[in-house]
Structures are given as structure tokens and as C-alpha cells.
Amino acid sequence: MKLPGRLKLIAHMVPECNIVCDVGTDHAYIPIYLVNNKKCKKAIASDIRPGPINIAKKNIEEYGLLDSIETRIGNGLDTIKENEEDVIIIAGMGGIIIKDILERGIDKAKKANALILQPMYAIEVVHEWLCSNGFEVYDEKLAREEKKIYDVIAAKWTGKIQKKDILYHHIGEKLFEKKDPLLKLHIQNKIRQLDKIINEMENMKKRDLEKRKEYINLKEKYEKALTTI
Structure with missing residues (x-):
């Protein structure tokens, strides 16, 4: 499976792991790609709507991955069971929705080895929430797809509350540190x-x-x- 720029970067930033939970999976393209490329042993593809999950199931079956990727219908991190908080992906939503999902499921978010977050807009809301709730952004990259630039955040909980200049809520500090070519x-x-x-x-x-x-x-x-x- 060939992924477009935005999804490709999200998949690239997922560390090798046992379980990936893709919240708001839509068509399950990322879980399929990750399992096919052996970046994770198992994936959970969840969505709040049955429509996308039905499409996801068809795609998973088409790739012969029904034994490795499980689909679930539910709200946010509610679909993640105990000991499944390995890597959590929340992508393709607004920043306020992503913040709300993390806030409601903060105990699970804290247990994750990595949170891979890709807000379509209002990224400053996500950055500010992460800083205020003890999550460290350990990596951040930009991807270009057609005429748009997308920002992907990798974070994990450390317990350390941070206060940053408002600039770094809108444009991640790691992008400056790593001199991202699209910055x-x-x-x-x-x-x-x-x-x-x-x-x-x-x-x-x-x-x-x-x-x-x-x-x-x-x-x-x-x-x-x-x-x-």
C-alpha cells in the first residue's frame, strides 16, 4: 500500500511496537500499512461511526489482515482496553477534538509509549494542552501533500509541566531544533x-x-x- 504524504509521515513517526491504536481510523489505511511493513504486531482501528468501520473492515479483509487488525466502534480512547496503550494515533481531526479526546482519556494517554497526533487545524490547542498536562513533544515533522503542509507531533507523558512561548504552540519547537526542510x-x-x-x-x-x-x-x-x- 502506498500512502500519500500526510499519512506516510504519520506512519513513519510510529515507533516499532506491539500494538497500535488508530483512533478515528477512517479507512484503516495506516494500520494496514503498519502491519504490512511489520512496524507493529497488532493494530486496533476504531471510529465513532459505523460507516468508516465497515469500509475499514473491507480494506483489512482485502489485504488479508483480519487476524492482525481489529476494528472497534466507540468514542475516543474508550475503545482501548487495559494494556493496549502502546502507541496511540489520533489524526485527521481538529485540534480541539484531539485535545478533548486526550482529556477524556488522559489516564490511557499517560500510559502510552507514544502519542502520534496530527491536527488538521488549531494545532496550538494541542501543543498547549500537552505542555500543561505533563506531555513532552519528543519529535515533530512536516509533510507536504499537494499544496498543503501538515504537522505531525510525537509525544509521551513525563509528568513535567512546561510553559512555552506562544510561538511554539503554533509552530512546534522541534521543527526549529531539527531545521525541518518545510519550516x-x-x-x-x-x-x-x-x-x-x-x-x-x-x-x-x-x-x-x-x-x-x-x-x-x-x-x-x-x-x-x-x-x-
Whole structure:
């Protein structure tokens, strides 16, 4: 199975393990890829909706992996049983949803050897929650797929609460440390997005002026960060 850029990076960042739990699996492409490539011995593909699970089952059967990949219907980390908290993937959702899933299942999240997280937007919500709840981001990478850039986080619980500059909630610190090849383009994209938001807010009512100032300050941080790359 050949994965597109976003899914390929998610799979690449999964460490070798016994069990992978893919929460919100959709079509089970990642579990199929991981088992086929022997990165994990067993996988659990879960989703809150029966529709995607039915498609996942067909895909798993097509690849002859019914003995290695189990499908489950349920909400978030509720589908993970005791001693299955090896590697947990939560990808393709908004940052607020990912944060809520982790918050509701924090005891299971703490036991995981790795959390592989890929928010489609609002990544700052995920970063902030991880820092505030004792999770360390030990790796982070960017992937490009068509015209979009996606961010994938690898984290684990250490118990150490961290306070970081707001810049690093929006753009992971590891991306700077490791000089990710897509980082410059990623920041430029974020500056363009903020420019659009700031311009749209220019004529808004006074109650929104404070938020506009926050965006302007964040944009200045992005621009300063660009000079360090």
C-alpha cells in the first residue's frame, strides 16, 4: 500500500511496537500499512461511526489482515482496553477534538509509549494542552501533500509541566531544533493566513480589537522566527 504524504509521515513517526491504536481510523489505511511493513504486531482501528468501520473492515479483509487488525466502534480512547496503550494515533481531526479526546482519556494517554497526533487545524490547542498536562513533544515533522503542509507531533507523558512561548504552540519547537526542510514555507503560509485574518478584522467592533492585536503580535513573532532559519 502506498500512502500519500500526510499519512506516510504519520506512519513513519510510529515507533516499532506491539500494538497500535488508530483512533478515528477512517479507512484503516495506516494500520494496514503498519502491519504490512511489520512496524507493529497488532493494530486496533476504531471510529465513532459505523460507516468508516465497515469500509475499514473491507480494506483489512482485502489485504488479508483480519487476524492482525481489529476494528472497534466507540468514542475516543474508550475503545482501548487495559494494556493496549502502546502507541496511540489520533489524526485527521481538529485540534480541539484531539485535545478533548486526550482529556477524556488522559489516564490511557499517560500510559502510552507514544502519542502520534496530527491536527488538521488549531494545532496550538494541542501543543498547549500537552505542555500543561505533563506531555513532552519528543519529535515533530512536516509533510507536504499537494499544496498543503501538515504537522505531525510525537509525544509521551513525563509528568513535567512546561510553559512555552506562544510561538511554539503554533509552530512546534522541534521543527526549529531539527531545521525541518518545510519550516520556512510553513511559516510563510501562516503569515499569509494571519494577514488575511487581520485585514478582515480591521473594521470589526471594539470587542474584537484585542483579538486583532493578538494576531498582529503573533505575526511579528512569525516574521522574527523567519530570520532565524
